[in-house]
Amino acid sequence: MDIRYLTPEDLDAMFDMRKRSFGLLSAAQGEGWRAAVLPILAEGRYLGAFDGTRLTAAARLRGFTQWWHGRPQPMAGIAGVTVNPEDRGRGVGGQIMRAIVARAAELGDAVSALYPATTPLYRSVGYEHAGAQHLATIPAEALRTIRPSGEVKLRRMGPADAAEVVAVLHRAHGAARASGPISWDERTWALWLAQPDDFLYLADDGFVIYRWDGENILVGNQVAGSEATARALWSLVGTSSSVAEHVTAAVAPDDPVLWLLRERSKEKVTLVRWMFRVIDLAAAVERRGYPAGVTMNAAVEVDDPLRPGNTGRWRLEVAEGRGTATRVETGDGPRLTVNALSALYAGVPTATLRHAGLMSGDDRHDDALDAAFAARPYMLDYF
Numbered sequence: 001m002d003i004r005y006l007t008p009e010d011l012d013a014m015f016d017m018r019k020r021s022f023g024l025l026s027a028a029q030g031e032g033w034r035a036a037v038l039p040i041l042a043e044g045r046y047l048g049a050f051d052g053t054r055l056t057a058a059a060r061l062r063g064f065t066q067w068w069h070g071r072p073q074p075m076a077g078i079a080g081v082t083v084n085p086e087d088r089g090r091g092v093g094g095q096i097m098r099a100i101v102a103r104a105a106e107l108g109d110a111v112s113a114l115y116p117a118t119t120p121l122y123r124s125v126g127y128e129h130a131g132a133q134h135l136a137t138i139p140a141e142a143l144r145t146i147r148p149s150g151e152v153k154l155r156r157m158g159p160a161d162a163a164e165v166v167a168v169l170h171r172a173h174g175a176a177r178a179s180g181p182i183s184w185d186e187r188t189w190a191l192w193l194a195q196p197d198d199f200l201y202l203a204d205d206g207f208v209i210y211r212w213d214g215e216n217i218l219v220g221n222q223v224a225g226s227e228a229t230a231r232a233l234w235s236l237v238g239t240s241s242s243v244a245e246h247v248t249a250a251v252a253p254d255d256p257v258l259w260l261l262r263e264r265s266k267e268k269v270t271l272v273r274w275m276f277r278v279i280d281l282a283a284a285v286e287r288r289g290y291p292a293g294v295t296m297n298a299a300v301e302v303d304d305p306l307r308p309g310n311t312g313r314w315r316l317e318v319a320e321g322r323g324t325a326t327r328v329e330t331g332d333g334p335r336l337t338v339n340a341l342s343a344l345y346a347g348v349p350t351a352t353l354r355h356a357g358l359m360s361g362d363d364r365h366d367d368a369l370d371a372a373f374a375a376r377p378y379m380l381d382y383f
Contacts, residue, residue: 070177071289076104110283130276130346131377143238152232180377219249298365299333347375
């Protein structure tokens with residue numbers, strides 16, 4: 001099996017495999033897929049496995065920014081992992097995933113995330129369940145009861161506003177000390193902001209993207225850096241309540257909109273799970289944000305068969321919102337698989353990891369580890 005970068009000459013084979021794996025696309029969706037894929041090919045971010053000249057599997061690597069406790073870092077978003085039906089069960093998926101993780105490391109990404117179609121494949125290469133996209137279904141009339149406060153200037157936005165959208169995300173997620181949300185690059189945002197069926201509104205410190213979903217409304221993205229902007233954007237969506245009965249929105253698990261509602265009792269929230277992996281332990285710890293009031297000094301022993309550079313004993317130190325990981329020869333800290341390390345990094349409690357059999361050994365620093373890596377990770381975007 002030969003694994004290499006895919007080129008524009010492979011597009012037809014890629015598109016055929018994508019249809020066989022994920023279903024048919026409309027002509028417009030197909031054109032959108034090709035427009036999004038071509039730049040990735042040029043950057044060596046799409047890998048394919050070949051049996052002779054026949055494409056058997058593929059995976060692409062998206063370059064995202066991801067926030068952890070309000071601090072942004074590059075993140076390798078793995079998507080489009082496909083294996084031809086006739087080639088499944090031969091270990092091809094594992095091979096392409098090992099290659100894509102290695103490529104992410106070459107590109108300098110210290111962390112990676114993906115939305116899994118199946119858990120065992122990704123868990124076998126070090127990914128672990130970490131967070132979710134939270135899709136909350138809210139009565140449209142309830143949003144209409146959110147009254148604007150103050151003057152918030154909203155305007156329609158389009159592809160030319162891609163840079164401003166990215167800047168808004170950096171300010172909002174940083175100030176909220178968010179963990180998990182991502183941003184596409186400006187080039188990709190320009191593509192998404194050109195979708196003809198979306199309604200897009202921008203404020204100085206926030207924006208909303210929504211569309212009709214049958215007779216209801218689907219909010220694909222809403223970010224606000226202040227109460228006034230949150231009220232203005234959600235109230236705007238609520239103006240459709242004369243027609244739409246429900247609004248389904250991607251929100252943070254503790255999104256302010258849930259506290260702005262006049263009435264709140266039963267809620268329907270669908271969780272779309274994503275998995276996470278630490279690729280470069282030292283760089284990942286250094287790039288992450290941490291609670292400013294937490295100090296930690298703990299030793300851990302990590303086992304990462306796929307990335308040997310992560311394997312061994314480490315001293316983890318956190319102070320004043322910053323962290324470092326230093327190799328040490330000896331230490332009595334807990335033992336973690338790379339899956340456990342990745343989950344811990346994303347805020348999964350040590351007690352959960354121990355009861356799941358992913359973490360063992362000395363437990364005296366568990367409270368400190370939990371405090372340093374505390375998070376409620378979420379994403380607004382699906383990729």
